[in-house]
Amino acid sequence: MPTTVVGFRLGKTATGRQVTVLITESGVLHRSHGLYGQPPKLDAPKLPLRYLRPDLPWMQGEHVLTGPISALRGHHATAVRNGYDEVLVPPACVRLDVEEHPLPPRQDPRAPVHPELTEAFLGTAPHTAQPLDRAVDAFRTALGLPVRLQNATWRPRQAPVPPRIEAMLRALAHGSEIASPDRLGVGWSVTPQAVTLRAGRTAQPLDRQAVLDLQAALTAWLRLTQPPPP
Numbered sequence: 001m002p003t004t005v006v007g008f009r010l011g012k013t014a015t016g017r018q019v020t021v022l023i024t025e026s027g028v029l030h031r032s033h034g035l036y037g038q039p040p041k042l043d044a045p046k047l048p049l050r051y052l053r054p055d056l057p058w059m060q061g062e063h064v065l066t067g068p069i070s071a072l073r074g075h076h077a078t079a080v081r082n083g084y085d086e087v088l089v090p091p092a093c094v095r096l097d098v099e100e101h102p103l104p105p106r107q108d109p110r111a112p113v114h115p116e117l118t119e120a121f122l123g124t125a126p127h128t129a130q131p132l133d134r135a136v137d138a139f140r141t142a143l144g145l146p147v148r149l150q151n152a153t154w155r156p157r158q159a160p161v162p163p164r165i166e167a168m169l170r171a172l173a174h175g176s177e178i179a180s181p182d183r184l185g186v187g188w189s190v191t192p193q194a195v196t197l198r199a200g201r202t203a204q205p206l207d208r209q210a211v212l213d214l215q216a217a218l219t220a221w222l223r224l225t226q227p228p229p230p
Contacts, residue, residue: 001099002095002096002097002098002099003024003025003095003096003098003099003100003117004024004025004093004094004095004096004139004142004143005022005023005024005025005093005094005096005117005121005139006022006023006072006091006092006093006094006135006136006138006139007020007021007022007023007030007072007089007091007092007094007121007125008020008021008022008076008087008089008090008091008092008132008135009087009088009089009122010076010079010080010084010085010086010087010088011036011084011086011087011088012082012083012084012085012086013086014083015083016035016036017033017034017035017036017084018033018034018035018036018040018084018088019031019032019033019075019079019084020032020033020040020089020118020121020122021072021075021076021079022072022117022118022121023065023068023069023071023072024100024117025065025100025143026048026064026100026103027047027048027050027051027064027065027067027068028045028046028047028048028068028100028103028111028114029045029046029048029068029071029072029075030042030043030045030114030117030118031043031046031075032115032118040118042113042115042118044110044111044113045111045112045113045114046068046071046111047103047104047109047111048064048065048067048068049067049202049204050062050063050064050066050067051064051103051106052106052109061207062207063145065140065143065145066205066207067204067205069136069139069140070194070196070203070204070205071203072132072136073132073136073191073193073194074196074203076091076132077177087129089121089122089125089127090125090126090127090128090129090130090135091130091131091132091134091135091136092125092126092128092130092135092138093135093136093138093139093142094121094124094125094126095142096117096120096121096124097120098116098117098120100114100117101114133193168190172190172191172192173192175191175192176191177189177190177191178190178191185199185200186198186199186200189203194206195211195214
């Protein structure tokens with residue numbers, strides 16, 4: 001059966017290297033990399049955490065594609081940050097005439113390498129320039145998932161806020177990411193689309209209710225531990 005995927009390929013002219021990342025409708029992330037004109041090296045496919053660990057309480061009710069889509073965005077941001085600024089294949093959602101391998105049993109999380117998917121994506125994806133978010137929206141629409149409103153205006157709330165929060169609001173309104181220092185083993189990042197927690201190389205986005213619960217818990221902790229007035 002055909003498979004719907006969304007992905008991209010970026011290159012770094014200075015080193016002659018390229019990276020390709022895509023996710024499938026089942027949520028498997030495929031990444032390959034290597035020198036221009038050479039057969040790429042394929043990383044082991046990454047299965048969605050929601051599939052591997054459905055028992056995690058903070059993931060219950062979350063769609064299986066939420067984490068993989070966030071990971072795709074993370075790979076794109078990391079590649080650009082590392083100098084992969086040549087767009088070899090723009091972000092695109094493509095319907096491929098390739099049957100995706102079925103997901104392995106949860107007790108055996110090793111997914112088979114699937115080079116046909118990447119090859120088909122590179123051979124089928126259009127070269128029409130567009131941002132990653134638009135390709136992701138097309139992917140979600142193709143699978144019948146809700147998408148964010150187009151042309152939504154991100155505006156700071158009218159109520160007065162501390163200068164530091166106001167600066168963060170401006171950063172988010174312009175599409176920038178706010179994140180904890182990379183040197184920390186455990187950290188977080190916030191974009192206009194998602195709040196993500198990370199531990200080492202593992203990252204997990206939170207849905208809106210989880211963010212509200214976390215905010216409430218942090219507010220309670222700050223009030224409990226605030227120093228007594230002088």
